[in-house]
Amino acid sequence: FQPIEMENPYKEPPRRCVLCGINVDYKNVQLLSQFVSPHTGRIYGRHITGLCNKKQKEITKAIKRAHVFGFMPVMYKNPSFLTDPKICNVKY
Amino acid sequence: KPETAAVLKRTVEALMERGAIVRNLENLGERSLPYKISKHKQRHRRGGYFLVDFEGPPSIVSTMMDHLGRDIDVIRRTFLKHPVSKTEECSGIIPVNYEDKLIAKK
Numbered sequence: 612f613q614p615i616e617m618e619n620p621y622k623e624p625p626r627r628c629v630l631c632g633i634n635v636d637y638k639n640v641q642l643l644s645q646f647v648s649p650h651t652g653r654i655y656g657r658h659i660t661g662l663c664n665k666k667q668k669e670i671t672k673a674i675k676r677a678h679v680f681g682f683m684p685v686m687y688k689n690p691s692f693l694t695d696p697k698i699c700n701v702k703y
Numbered sequence: 704k705p706e707t708a709a710v711l712k713r714t715v716e717a718l719m720e721r722g723a724i725v726r727n728l729e730n731l732g733e734r735s736l737p738y739k740i741s742k743h744k745q746r747h748r749r750g751g752y753f754l755v756d757f758e759g760p761p762s763i764v765s766t767m768m769d770h771l772g773r774d775i776d777v778i779r780r781t782f783l784k785h786p787v788s789k790t791e792e793c794s795g796i797i798p799v800n801y802e803d804k805l806i807a808k809k
Binding site for chain 2: 624625626627628631632634636638663665666676679680681682683684685686689
């Protein structure tokens with residue numbers, strides 16, 4: 612008997628990042644603030660957030676836009692969003 | 704509150720005057736600004752956010768920025784392209800083959 616050529620039947624579905632399928636907008640400051648440091652307000656890098664290429668780029672662009680438009684504070688995180696659930700694996 | 708209505712009316716009329724079709728006007732609420740903005744010799748702490756959806760020729764952007772810059776009641780003026788939401792086909796993280804990339808870039 613010859614081995615049949617077929618696709619790997621035990622293939623896992625591709626790993627999805629946290630925002631796969633969610634539309635990123637500069638207006639929802641709460642979502643954007645989850646990827647920002649609470650002490651300095653700096654944006655977390657890809658190794659901390661664990662997002663795919665596209666989503667990380669979209670998030671950075673949206674955060675910068677929110678800074679300029681006057682939706683999100685720059686040097687710190689909005690205190691009302693400090694008790695949000697942790698998405699990024701930050702080690703303080 | 705009638706002042707904000709007057710400001711909005713002025714801006715919308717200015718837009719229509721330059722040949723823009725206003726589609727929608729949204730009020731994103733009034734809240735305290737994330738940082739104090741000083742504009743027109745005044746330090747502002749609270750402001751109202753409005754979003755105007757309009758279609759028009761790109762040449763009116765510079766004239767509108769000029770016009771809104773002279774308006775005392777407008778704290779920050781910004782123009783944005785209409786966002787085309789296109790996130791329906793987000794396939795997961797595709798593992799990148801770094802070996803192949805390195806060899807191919809010779």
